[in-house]
Amino acid sequence: MQYVLFNPQAGNGSGAQQARALDARFPEETFSYTDMTTISDYAAWLGTLPVDASLIIAGGDGTLNRFLNDTNGMALPEQLYYFATGSGNDFLHDLGLEKGADPVPVAQHLRDLPxxxxxxxxxxxxxxxxxxxxxxxxxxxxxxxxxxxxxxxxxxxxxxxxxxxxxxxxxxxxxxxxxxxxxxxxxxxxxxxxxxxxxxxxxxxxxxxxxxxxxxxxxxxxxxxxxxxxxxxxxxxxxxxxxxxxxxxxxxxxxxxxxxxxxxxxxxxxxxxxxxxxxxxxxxxxxx
Known part of the structure; x- marks a missing residue:
C-alpha cells in the first residue's frame, strides 16, 4: 500500500485527477488517497500510517510548502515522495526534472530548510x-x-x-x-x-x-x-x-x-x- 496526500486545488483545480493518474501509471501498486485539505491534525493522521509507510505528496510548490510547515517538528516517513501536479513546479525543475516525472524521493530536501x-x-x-x-x-x-x-x-x-x-x-x-x-x-x-x-x-x-x-x-x-x-x-x-x-x-x-x-x-x-x-x-x- 502506498499513501497519497493530494491537493485538489493544485494544477488550476486538476490536482485530484492528476494524483489519481498514479493508478494507471503503476497498476501493480495499491494507492490510498487522502485530500490534504480535509486534514485538521497532521500528527494524528501521520500516527495512523504504518511505521514503514510510503507517502507521496501530490501537488505543486505551494502544496509542499504547506505540508512542510503544517508538519514542522513531526516525524515524517523516510519513504517520502513528491509527485508534481502543480502549474509552476519550480522545485521539480530545480531537481533537473520535468512535470510528468515519476514520484521522486524528497525526505532529504525537507530537512534543514531556511x-x-x-x-x-x-x-x-x-x-x-x-x-x-x-x-x-x-x-x-x-x-x-x-x-x-x-x-x-x-x-x-x-x-x-x-x-x-x-x-x-x-x-x-x-x-x-x-x-x-x-x-x-x-x-x-x-x-x-x-x-x-x-x-x-x-x-x-x-x-x-x-x-x-x-x-x-x-x-x-x-x-x-x-x-x-x-x-x-x-x-x-x-x-x-x-x-x-x-x-x-x-x-x-x-x-x-x-x-x-x-x-x-x-x-x-x-x-x-x-x-x-x-x-x-x-x-x-x-x-x-
Missing part, C-alpha cells in the same frame, strides 16, 4: 521568497483566480506591472550584518533554490543543500521601466545576472530586506500583502 520571518511569524520555505514585482504578480494572480478558473498568465501580469501598475521601492538589504542601500528596487527575492515563478532562474548559482549552507538574495535595482522590461525576460535563463549595473546577487546565512513602502510578498507562491520587511535565516550553519 526560515523566513514576516510580521513576527515564521515559515520554512523550499524555493524562495519573492518581494517586489514577483510578490505583486502573486497578489494579482490570486485576485484573478478568485474571479475565474482560467489559468493565470504571470508573465503578462509582470509586463503590465512593469509598464503601468507596479512602482519600485527603495530598499536596505543586510547580509550577515553588512547593509547595502538601493534605489528603485524592482525585486529582491531570497532563494534556497534557483527557480521560482514558474521557471524564472533568478539565482543561477544558488544550489539547495550547498556545503556552505547559504541562501542568495537577488536585487534588481536602479533602472527605469523600459530597461527593466527589456532585461526581465532574460531571468528565465538566468541571463539577467550579466547586467551587473542593475542586478546584484549576495549570499549569506542571515538576510534582511527592508522596503520604504509596503509591498506584497510570496513564500513558495503563497501571498502575504502589505509587507515592509522580511528576514531569512539559512537552515544549515556554515561548515568550517
Amino acid at each position: 526560515t523566513v520571518t514576516v510580521n513576527g511569524k515564521h515559515w520554512r520555505f523550499l524555493n524562495g521568497i519573492g518581494y517586489g514585482i514577483d510578490g505583486y504578480c502573486c497578489e494579482v494572480g490570486d485576485a484573478l483566480r478568485g474571479k475565474s478558473d482560467k489559468p493565470v498568465n504571470y508573465t503578462a501580469i509582470a509586463i503590465k506591472g512593469l509598464l503601468f501598475h507596479f512602482h519600485p521601492a527603495n530598499a536596505e538589504v543586510t547580509v550577515d550584518g553588512k547593509t547595502k542601500r538601493y534605489r528603485r528596487v524592482w525585486l529582491a527575492p531570497t532563494m534556497n533554490g534557483r527557480f521560482y515563478g514558474g521557471g524564472m532562474m533568478v539565482t543561477p548559482d544558488q544550489h539547495r543543500g550547498n556545503a556552505e549552507g547559504k541562501v542568495s538574495v537577488c536585487v534588481m535595482h536602479g533602472s527605469g521601466k523600459i530597461k527593466t522590461l527589456a532585461v526581465f525576460p532574460s531571468i528565465f535563463k538566468g541571463g539577467h545576472v550579466k547586467h551587473t549595473e542593475m542586478v546584484e546577487i549576495l549570499t549569506g546565512h542571515d538576510i534582511e530586506v527592508r522596503f520604504d513602502r509596503p509591498c506584497a510578498l510570496q513564500i513558495d507562491g503563497e501571498t502575504i500583502r502589505n509587507v515592509t520587511s522580511y528576514s531569512v535565516h539559512a537552515g544549515v550553519p556554515a561548515r568550517v
Whole structure:
C-alpha cells in the first residue's frame, strides 16, 4: 500500500485527477488517497500510517510548502515522495526534472530548510521568497483566480506591472550584518533554490543543500521601466545576472530586506500583502 496526500486545488483545480493518474501509471501498486485539505491534525493522521509507510505528496510548490510547515517538528516517513501536479513546479525543475516525472524521493530536501520571518511569524520555505514585482504578480494572480478558473498568465501580469501598475521601492538589504542601500528596487527575492515563478532562474548559482549552507538574495535595482522590461525576460535563463549595473546577487546565512513602502510578498507562491520587511535565516550553519 502506498499513501497519497493530494491537493485538489493544485494544477488550476486538476490536482485530484492528476494524483489519481498514479493508478494507471503503476497498476501493480495499491494507492490510498487522502485530500490534504480535509486534514485538521497532521500528527494524528501521520500516527495512523504504518511505521514503514510510503507517502507521496501530490501537488505543486505551494502544496509542499504547506505540508512542510503544517508538519514542522513531526516525524515524517523516510519513504517520502513528491509527485508534481502543480502549474509552476519550480522545485521539480530545480531537481533537473520535468512535470510528468515519476514520484521522486524528497525526505532529504525537507530537512534543514531556511526560515523566513514576516510580521513576527515564521515559515520554512523550499524555493524562495519573492518581494517586489514577483510578490505583486502573486497578489494579482490570486485576485484573478478568485474571479475565474482560467489559468493565470504571470508573465503578462509582470509586463503590465512593469509598464503601468507596479512602482519600485527603495530598499536596505543586510547580509550577515553588512547593509547595502538601493534605489528603485524592482525585486529582491531570497532563494534556497534557483527557480521560482514558474521557471524564472533568478539565482543561477544558488544550489539547495550547498556545503556552505547559504541562501542568495537577488536585487534588481536602479533602472527605469523600459530597461527593466527589456532585461526581465532574460531571468528565465538566468541571463539577467550579466547586467551587473542593475542586478546584484549576495549570499549569506542571515538576510534582511527592508522596503520604504509596503509591498506584497510570496513564500513558495503563497501571498502575504502589505509587507515592509522580511528576514531569512539559512537552515544549515556554515561548515568550517
